Amino acid sequence: MRIRNQASKQHEPDLSKRRFLIAGATLSGSFLVGLPLVSMAAAEQASEGSSQIGYFINILENGDVIIGNNQPEIGQGLRTTLPMLVAEELDIEWERVRIESMPLGIVKTADGYTWKYGPQGVGGSTGLTNNWTHMREVGATGRLMLLQAAAQLWDVPVEQCTTRLGVVICESAGKKASYGELVKLASTLPLPETAPPLKAMDGYRIVGKPHHNMEVRDIITGKTKFGSDTQMPGMRYAVILRSPVLNGTVASFDDSAARAVNGVLDVFEVEGPAPGAPYHILAHGVAVVADSTWAAIEGRKALSVKWNESPSRNDSSEKFWKENLEMLSGDGQVVHDQGDFPSALSEAKSVIRHTYEVPFVSHAPLEPQNCYAWVQEDKVHVIAPTQSPSGASRSANAVTGIDRLDIKVDMARSGGAFGRRLTTDYVSEACIISKKTGWPIQLVWTRDDDMRNDFYRPGGTHELVAGLDDSGKVMAWSQRLASGSKYYRRPNMPDEDLWKAELYPDDFPKAMVDNYRLEYFHNAIGLPRGSWRGPAHVANGFVIQSFLDEIAHESGQDPLALRLELLGRTEEQEYSGHGGPKMTPGRLTRLLKFVSEQIDYKRERPKGRGVGIATHFTFGGYAAHAIEVSVTDNGELTIERIVAAIDCGYAVNPNAVEAQLQGGTIDALSTALELEITVRDGQVVQKNFNNYPLMKIDQVPALFEAHILNYDATPTGVGEIPLAPAAPALTNAIFNATGVRIRRLPIADQLRNAMTA
Amino acid sequence: MITFQVNGKDVQFDGDPDTRLLWALRDNLQLTGTKYGCGIGRCGSCTVHIDGKARRACMTSVSNLQGKSVTTIEGLAINDETLHPVQQAWLEADVPQCGYCQPGLIMATVDFLEKHPSPSDTDINENIDNLCRCGTYVRVRRAIHLAAELTAKAK
Numbered sequence: 063m064r065i066r067n068q069a070s071k072q073h074e075p076d077l078s079k080r081r082f083l084i085a086g087a088t089l090s091g092s093f094l095v096g097l098p099l100v101s102m103a104a105a106e107q108a109s110e111g112s113s114q115i116g117y118f119i120n121i122l123e124n125g126d127v128i129i130g131n132n133q134p135e136i137g138q139g140l141r142t143t144l145p146m147l148v149a150e151e152l153d154i155e156w157e158r159v160r161i162e163s164m165p166l167g168i169v170k171t172a173d174g175y176t177w178k179y180g181p182q183g184v185g186g187s188t189g190l191t192n193n194w195t196h197m198r199e200v201g202a203t204g205r206l207m208l209l210q211a212a213a214q215l216w217d218v219p220v221e222q223c224t225t226r227l228g229v230v231i232c233e234s235a236g237k238k239a240s241y242g243e244l245v246k247l248a249s250t251l252p253l254p255e256t257a258p259p260l261k262a263m264d265g266y267r268i269v270g271k272p273h274h275n276m277e278v279r280d281i282i283t284g285k286t287k288f289g290s291d292t293q294m295p296g297m298r299y300a301v302i303l304r305s306p307v308l309n310g311t312v313a314s315f316d317d318s319a320a321r322a323v324n325g326v327l328d329v330f331e332v333e334g335p336a337p338g339a340p341y342h343i344l345a346h347g348v349a350v351v352a353d354s355t356w357a358a359i360e361g362r363k364a365l366s367v368k369w370n371e372s373p374s375r376n377d378s379s380e381k382f383w384k385e386n387l388e389m390l391s392g393d394g395q396v397v398h399d400q401g402d403f404p405s406a407l408s409e410a411k412s413v414i415r416h417t418y419e420v421p422f423v424s425h426a427p428l429e430p431q432n433c434y435a436w437v438q439e440d441k442v443h444v445i446a447p448t449q450s451p452s453g454a455s456r457s458a459n460a461v462t463g464i465d466r467l468d469i470k471v472d473m474a475r476s477g478g479a480f481g482r483r484l485t486t487d488y489v490s491e492a493c494i495i496s497k498k499t500g501w502p503i504q505l506v507w508t509r510d511d512d513m514r515n516d517f518y519r520p521g522g523t524h525e526l527v528a529g530l531d532d533s534g535k536v537m538a539w540s541q542r543l544a545s546g547s548k549y550y551r552r553p554n555m556p557d558e559d560l561w562k563a564e565l566y567p568d569d570f571p572k573a574m575v576d577n578y579r580l581e582y583f584h585n586a587i588g589l590p591r592g593s594w595r596g597p598a599h600v601a602n603g604f605v606i607q608s609f610l611d612e613i614a615h616e617s618g619q620d621p622l623a624l625r626l627e628l629l630g631r632t633e634e635q636e637y638s639g640h641g642g643p644k645m646t647p648g649r650l651t652r653l654l655k656f657v658s659e660q661i662d663y664k665r666e667r668p669k670g671r672g673v674g675i676a677t678h679f680t681f682g683g684y685a686a687h688a689i690e691v692s693v694t695d696n697g698e699l700t701i702e703r704i705v706a707a708i709d710c711g712y713a714v715n716p717n718a719v720e721a722q723l724q725g726g727t728i729d730a731l732s733t734a735l736e737l738e739i740t741v742r743d744g745q746v747v748q749k750n751f752n753n754y755p756l757m758k759i760d761q762v763p764a765l766f767e768a769h770i771l772n773y774d775a776t777p778t779g780v781g782e783i784p785l786a787p788a789a790p791a792l793t794n795a796i797f798n799a800t801g802v803r804i805r806r807l808p809i810a811d812q813l814r815n816a817m818t819a
Numbered sequence: 820m821i822t823f824q825v826n827g828k829d830v831q832f833d834g835d836p837d838t839r840l841l842w843a844l845r846d847n848l849q850l851t852g853t854k855y856g857c858g859i860g861r862c863g864s865c866t867v868h869i870d871g872k873a874r875r876a877c878m879t880s881v882s883n884l885q886g887k888s889v890t891t892i893e894g895l896a897i898n899d900e901t902l903h904p905v906q907q908a909w910l911e912a913d914v915p916q917c918g919y920c921q922p923g924l925i926m927a928t929v930d931f932l933e934k935h936p937s938p939s940d941t942d943i944n945e946n947i948d949n950l951c952r953c954g955t956y957v958r959v960r961r962a963i964h965l966a967a968e969l970t971a972k973a974k
């Protein structure tokens with residue numbers, strides 16, 4: 063849509079304009095919020111008939127409709143779900159819809175760069191919520207213009223016209239015409255002053271109904287092009303040998319053997335950031351450019367590089383965990399303090415204290431990082447799998463100095479992302495190499511490049527303390543965390559704000575406990591870190607939901623009853639973090655009761671069999687799990703049954719929500735079972751799936767139930783919501799089955815060792 | 820010069836004979852449906868058929884292919900309109916999320932169902948070892964059972 067609903071009143075900022083212009087802070091970084099581009103939108107209106115209504119809708123003569131998708135597709139299904147919103151309001155048959163990917167659209171105003179097609183970028187589970195109103199207005203505006211075209215053509219009042227599945231009808235005049243017949247006239251009409259009213263939700267035919275992924279046929283026939291499938295005329299392939307030691311730099315290199323490999327075209331150094339400085343790329347290295355992927359990889363094997371001694375050379379996981387405990391024995395930064403925690407604790411009848419460890423983990427999307435870039439004298443073309451096309455544009459600009467208006471960014475379908483592709487270090491690398499050689503470059507990352515050069519999910523040691531009164535009521539609660547903050551090496555990030563990425567002060571049970579304290583300690587290990595699906599919620603959900611179970615068992619209470627009692631202490635609470643401004647504990651209660659009933663939580667299980675529950679609020683959405691396990695005397699674990707439930711407000715595409723609930727649960731369990739990134743002598747130890755073993759189908763029970771419990775008419779995000787409760791539901795089930803409490807992730811051999819000790 | 824067949828057509832490869840089939844398919848034949856995921860045969864994203872058997876293309880040197888017949892995901896469907904029953908099952912179960920591992924999973928399943936025409940869940944667990952990072956396994960299992968039904972019906 064050509065921002066139709068805003069364009070007639072030029073330069074008058076109002077709320078409807080903001081929808082197009084406010085940049086998501088986590089995605090757009092320095093992207094300036096500018097005035098709406100109404101003049102541009104008006105200028106781009108067709109003077110002669112076109113099949114295109116605005117930027118998003120293209121109606122073909124045969125009635126097929128091509129709907130533009132402006133958001134990255136990383137497996138979350140937005141390329142299907144967002145066009146459903148347009149199609150609903152446009153009033154067309156879903157079977158006539160095809161989807162087209164839109165590139166990054168940015169324009170320059172006096173205030174700076176701003177969005178042409180609305181904010182573009184996915185992260186924080188906001189892809190749907192950011193576009194929920196916008197995309198419906200796009201469809202409604204398109205429909206209105208088709209109605210106006212028909213009214214003009216038939217010389218009747220627009221109010222006497224209506225639509226039915228791609229046709230405008232005027233019963234009073236006895237006329238009807240298809241959208242395909244009307245679109246050329248509609249495309250020339252002036253933009254409506256405001257967006258027309260949206261349909262009542264009870265009249266929805268498309269939205270709220272399960273729809274299959276629009277691209278599934280192309281995917282299963284191998285036609286879909288991911289970023290790494292890009293092939294362009296004259297394209298060369300590049301790989302980089304990056305410093306194996308964190309923060310290492312190149313001292314010298316001998317490329318004679320590499321250059322002797324058939325197909326190798328060029329070898330040169332690529333400079334990385336200084337230790338501690340913000341990242342533009344992750345590591346110093348040496349690039350090898352060749353005429354095929356194989357030759358580039360073989361050439362890299364033949365390189366001989368001498369590395370300078372790195373300040374991170376003595377970093378190790380062992381040191382990290384030891385330092386965390388040392389820090390926790392002292393005083394940290396109190397980042398939240400309500401009531402009087404020390405007094406409440408000293409008055410408590412009983413005090414419960416446990417320490418948990420949550421490891422560093424890698425994103426490991428199955429498609430490693432890659433980027434096509436062609437840097438020419440006055441323009442750049444980038445094709446990349448990315449969650450942040452504007453970040454890709456900024457990276458290309460920073461490396462080349464070419465104006466962002468002359469940098470074209472196409473978003474390829476992304477073979478997974480999980481937060482990894484919020485950063486665009488690989489775009490910078492591809493642009494550096496293309497600029498240096500003048501060639502169009504496909505930068506290839508191998509699996510070991512990807513696993514050893516990630517922005518890892520931060521590892522941390524959590525000490526939880528609770529004080530109970532003589533009735534077992536929780537009076538005091540504290541969480542003390544020593545971790546490597548995700549905000550490490552962020553530009554302009556003061557040390558006192560590092561905790562903000564790791565502890566979310568308004569999380570459960572803050573509003574339910576009078577005396578509540580959070581304390582933080584930062585460990586500056588040299589591992590890069592970043593956002594991993596659900597960020598700190600996954601770690602905090604694990605420790606909080608584990609600790610609740612421990613409190614219940616140690617105070618002789620039922621784990622479900624304790625949770626329900628705490629959640630029942632308040633009806634609604636303020637939530638200042640992402641996903642706020644409110645959190646409704648009753649929605650967690652509803653899910654918790656539901657999954658507990660489904661799995662028959664109260665039933666006595668035989669020896670070696672157990673059930674665990676957990677729930678958590680993440681980014682505006684609610685989820686709960688009940689998991690049943692069996693454990694042999696030797697500690698062999700089998701997940702027997704999973705009941706997962708999500709309350710995402712309103713499920714726009716229940717089929718996609720179910721997929722995310724299944725996949726998000728499996729992602730969380732896979733990570734909890736076996737996955738950890740470790741460091742030895744300043745180097746990441748894990749290089750591939752042999753020692754970073756993702757879950758396989760054999761660990762997923764045939765009994766896997768995914769339930770969607772709608773709550774109201776407001777959709778929340780979905781992609782990250784299911785993760786946090788899954789791991790603690792599993793470890794709580796393990797405890798229930800065996801009495802073994804898992805306080806460190808991944809579970810790995812702990813259960814076997816404990817049972818056979 | 821190594822001569823073999825890909826999706827029923829003769830091809831000649833005159834590059835480094837150590838080149839892995841994966842890269843020859845992708846870079847030289849522009850058959851990009853076969854994916855790189857790990858390069859060590861663990862993830863299965865590069866699964867193709869060599870003389871009808873599922874093989875990891877990242878572990879197979881072109882030098883071993885003289886006279887052999889390779890089928891990739893692009894050559895699996897019966898024609899543009901009619902999918903292979905395994906693809907049809909994948910379509911009906913709407914399996915893919917990001918989709919990257921799915922061609923390999925489909926190729927592995929086709930071979931698996933030849934040996935296990937009506938598989939139990941245990942058969943699936945013991946034989947399907949492809950990795951899916953999005954965790955589509957619930958629907959993969961459903962699709963495998965459905966594919967077995969569709970294949971039986973077609974016979």
